[in-house]
Amino acid sequence: MDKFSLKGKTILITGASSGLGKATAIECSNAGASLVITGRNEERLKDTFNKIHNTDNKYIVSDIANEDEIDKLAESCSVIDGVVLCAGVNKTIPIKHINSKEINSLFCVNTIADILLIQKIIKTKKIKNNGSIVLISSIATSFAAKGNALYAASKGALESFSKGLALELSNKRIRCNCIRPGVILTKMAIGNYASYDLTQEEQRYPLGYGEPIDIAMGAVYLLSDASKWITGTTLTIDGGRTLI
Amino acid sequence: MTLEEFVTKFAEEFDETPIEEFTATTKFKDLEEWGSLTALSIIAMVDEEFETQLTGNDLRNSITIEDVYNIIKEKQN
Numbered sequence A: 001m002d003k004f005s006l007k008g009k010t011i012l013i014t015g016a017s018s019g020l021g022k023a024t025a026i027e028c029s030n031a032g033a034s035l036v037i038t039g040r041n042e043e044r045l046k047d048t049f050n051k052i053h054n055t056d057n058k059y060i061v062s063d064i065a066n067e068d069e070i071d072k073l074a075e076s077c078s079v080i081d082g083v084v085l086c087a088g089v090n091k092t093i094p095i096k097h098i099n100s101k102e103i104n105s106l107f108c109v110n111t112i113a114d115i116l117l118i119q120k121i122i123k124t125k126k127i128k129n130n131g132s133i134v135l136i137s138s139i140a141t142s143f144a145a146k147g148n149a150l151y152a153a154s155k156g157a158l159e160s161f162s163k164g165l166a167l168e169l170s171n172k173r174i175r176c177n178c179i180r181p182g183v184i185l186t187k188m189a190i191g192n193y194a195s196y197d198l199t200q201e202e203q204r205y206p207l208g209y210g211e212p213i214d215i216a217m218g219a220v221y222l223l224s225d226a227s228k229w230i231t232g233t234t235l236t237i238d239g240g241r242t243l244i
Numbered sequence B: 001m002t003l004e005e006f007v008t009k010f011a012e013e014f015d016e017t018p019i020e021e022f023t024a025t026t027k028f029k030d031l032e033e034w035g036s037l038t039a040l041s042i043i044a045m046v047d048e049e050f051e052t053q054l055t056g057n058d059l060r061n062s063i064t065i066e067d068v069y070n071i072i073k074e075k076q077n
Helices: A019-030 A042-049 A067-076 A100-123 A149-168 A187-195 A198-202 A212-223 B003-012 B036-050 B056-060 B065-076
Strands: A010-014 A034-039 A058-061 A080-085 A127-136 A175-181 A234-237
Touching: A010 A019, A010 A100, A019 A034, A019 A042, A019 A080, A019 A212, A034 A042, A042 A058, A067 A100, A080 A100, A080 A212, A100 A127, A100 A149, A127 A149, A127 A212, A149 A175, A175 A212, A212 A234, B003 B036, B003 B065, B036 B056, B036 B065, B056 B065
Parallel strands: A010 A034, A010 A080, A034 A058, A080 A127, A127 A175, A175 A234
Antiparallel strands: none
């Protein structure tokens, strides 16, 4: 059996209506998984749904910034073998302009929603033993950029959480790992880098900017049995950005 | 917000440059303190004060503070 295959596995993917989540859904489907995809925007979520081909896939429209909707999502979700938490937001805010509204809006989606969703999935026994949880962090956690401190903090909290999670779930052999992407040209990154010269920044990437599929393939690996002895780690996928 | 008030808001984003140096016709990119962080601060200030998304390109296309003000007004219409 191909250890990299996801055949027979059911995978939940958040943030699947665009960017990394969409690419992850497509590649998990190509690797044979059945999917439960979720996102805020029904039209865009349907677009992803139409690009995945397993017959027992389903989609659930959900705004995970709202705890009631996280509850409903965890309730209506089938029993899964793995989850990739791709929903995320970013905003460039210099320290002087940080306020509680901005902190709440970034942490609400990037950190709190993921933690609550994982908690509910575990509590309701929706994830099978030997399952895999993949969290999307960022190279920003250890690689500072001006205006990015709050985003980095929200992802850093998630990474630290994943360590404790990996340890607590180890008795069920449920693995938990993070992926740290560099800049991928998604709508979110382009919006965030509006203040930068994107071309100039790309010169700092030895392999150039990444594509969503580069992160998706990392997620497929961490979901598959090929990575069955990997837990509590972070996989940096950044085209060499953090080398220099 | 009037142009004059905007100039004051603009000046407040700078820590070292004296406020007297700022007028509507100030070529802000010539200021010693101008850089990526001040640019990000201007963008954040415009977002807060006008609920308008200024881009890096908007700043690149501006020479004076009044140019920035005009771009914001145009975006609001």
